[in-house]
Amino acid sequence: xxxxxxxxxxxxxxxxxxxxxxxxxxxxxxxxxxxxxxxxxxxxxxxxxxxxxxxxxxxxxxxxxxxxxxxxxxxxxxxxxxxxxxxxxxxxxxxxxxxxxxxxxxxxxxxxxxxxxxxxxxxxxxxxxxxxxxxxxxxxxxxxxxxxxxxxxxxxxxxxxxxxxxxxxxxxxxxxxxxxxxxxxxxxxxxxxxxxxxxxxxxxxxxxxxxxxxxxxxxxxxxxxxxxxx
Amino acid sequence: xxxxxxxxxxxxxxxxxxxxxxxxxxxxxxxxxxxxxxxxxxxxxxxxxxxxxxxxxxxxxxxxxxxxxxxxxxxxxxxxxxxxxxxxxxxxxxxxxxxxxxxxxxxxxxxxxxxxxxxxxxxxxxxxxxxxxxxxxxxxxxxxxxxxxxxxxxxxxxxxxxxxxxxxxxxxxxxxxxxxxxxxxxxxxxxxxxxxxxxxxxxxxxxxxxxxxxxxxxxxxxxxxxxxxx
Numbered sequence: 001x002x003x004x005x006x007x008x009x010x011x012x013x014x015x016x017x018x019x020x021x022x023x024x025x026x027x028x029x030x031x032x033x034x035x036x037x038x039x040x041x042x043x044x045x046x047x048x049x050x051x052x053x054x055x056x057x058x059x060x061x062x063x064x065x066x067x068x069x070x071x072x073x074x075x076x077x078x079x080x081x082x083x084x085x086x087x088x089x090x091x092x093x094x095x096x097x098x099x100x101x102x103x104x105x106x107x108x109x110x111x112x113x114x115x116x117x118x119x120x121x122x123x124x125x126x127x128x129x130x131x132x133x134x135x136x137x138x139x140x141x142x143x144x145x146x147x148x149x150x151x152x153x154x155x156x157x158x159x160x161x162x163x164x165x166x167x168x169x170x171x172x173x174x175x176x177x178x179x180x181x182x183x184x185x186x187x188x189x190x191x192x193x194x195x196x197x198x199x200x201x202x203x204x205x206x207x208x209x210x211x212x213x214x215x216x217x218x219x220x221x222x223x224x225x226x227x228x229x230x
Numbered sequence: 231x232x233x234x235x236x237x238x239x240x241x242x243x244x245x246x247x248x249x250x251x252x253x254x255x256x257x258x259x260x261x262x263x264x265x266x267x268x269x270x271x272x273x274x275x276x277x278x279x280x281x282x283x284x285x286x287x288x289x290x291x292x293x294x295x296x297x298x299x300x301x302x303x304x305x306x307x308x309x310x311x312x313x314x315x316x317x318x319x320x321x322x323x324x325x326x327x328x329x330x331x332x333x334x335x336x337x338x339x340x341x342x343x344x345x346x347x348x349x350x351x352x353x354x355x356x357x358x359x360x361x362x363x364x365x366x367x368x369x370x371x372x373x374x375x376x377x378x379x380x381x382x383x384x385x386x387x388x389x390x391x392x393x394x395x396x397x398x399x400x401x402x403x404x405x406x407x408x409x410x411x412x413x414x415x416x417x418x419x420x421x422x423x424x425x426x427x428x429x430x431x432x433x434x435x436x437x438x439x440x441x442x443x444x445x446x447x448x449x450x451x452x453x454x455x456x457x458x459x460x
Binding site for chain 1: 255256257258259260340343344379380381384385387388390391392394395398399406411413414415417418421422423424
């Protein structure tokens with residue numbers, strides 16, 4: 001019994017990792033359950049012991065990524081005091097997540113459109129919650145006269161696009177470490193929000209050298225997603 | 231003869247518009263040439279009078295979009311004097327293009343991975359040229375002490391991600407006009423580059439109210455691309 005459960009968990013993990021690899025390369029519509037089973041080395045029929053169907057597989061994958069992002073970032077932000085500290089923590093946690101779990105985030109961006117409408121709504125609600133947290137920090141910073149931007153809403157979209165971009169170019173063995181990225185993106189975001197150099201100097205003294213939490217995503221995936229266009 | 235050519239051009243346009251609509255909705259791998267022919271209302275076999283094959287159709291589509299972007303932006307930038315003016319023009323032209331030709335740009339981002347390697351190389355070379363133009367402006371601004379950023383390369387990636395984000399949320403009949411967007415993104419980019427408020431004030435007086443060039447992209451496509459995740 002115990003052995004059955006362990007073996008089931010191993011298969012679940014193999015399905016997850018193979019799906020991410022295949023969907024990143026061929027897109028959701030370009031991957032059949034047969035290809036997935038071949039990649040893992042099991043019979044196509046056996047897949048149904050582990051997943052409902054292909055759409056459900058995608059949904060569970062994307063929902064898991066988004067739930068992790070929203071929860072991790074919100075938890076870290078809640079531990080901080082003051083708008084500026086919270087904002088910097090949001091940026092650092094979002095960037096760290098996007099670098100550490102890059103292949104999954106990449107699929108999340110690409111395949112949202114492949115979800116059935118009712119599944120997509122769940123993802124959009126999660127994403128909205130994340131966006132609202134950032135927007136509330138931008139709003140607070142504007143009220144406190146720490147930030148100066150033409151529109152809080154557009155600045156929120158702009159910051160998220162900027163930060164999400166990390167997943168498009170970050171390479172695990174590239175020239176920048178994750179703490180490097182966190183430091184640079186905090187500085188760029190504070191710049192973008194029109195904060196004064198003095199405030200930035202203060203916040204640049206933050207420590208981004210603590211090790212990131214243990215990765216729960218796919219490890220060792222060697223394939224980089226295509227670079228963004230244009 | 232003239233009639234044949236005119237009818238051929240109409241079919242080419244119909245193929246182009248239907249491809250963009252269908253690929254945006256279902257992804258490249260999710261669209262068959264039969265579906266495309268049905269959408270236009272011609273026989274599948276007749277498609278081959280107009281296109282080589284499905285891969286070539288995608289390649290011609292994406293290359294055309296990227297060539298237009300690179301040429302339009304470079305031409306406008308070349309007409310300006312001075313790093314700051316050139317940088318602002320780059321931003322304004324890139325944003326205007328991404329809003330005006332949003333459905334095509336969206337496909338360009340999503341389907342780069344669906345190109346055959348030799349076709350993808352062509353697109354990447356075009357994109358690199360665009361990126362290098364921006365990078366050269368950021369480098370020049372740093373040399374002239376007008377910009378202050380942690381890394382010119384990362385700032386270039388960050389700016390492009392920020393600007394590309396426009397295509398994910400802009401709605402033709404939404405609350406912001408294209409000149410509004412241009413003005414806001416110029417301000418956000420100047421902020422991000424750490425320019426002084428005085429410089430920004432000077433540049434904010436630029437006129438973004440001139441009408442954009444005649445659209446060459448798809449008109450009247452009602453379907454919005456899925457919002458970005460996360």
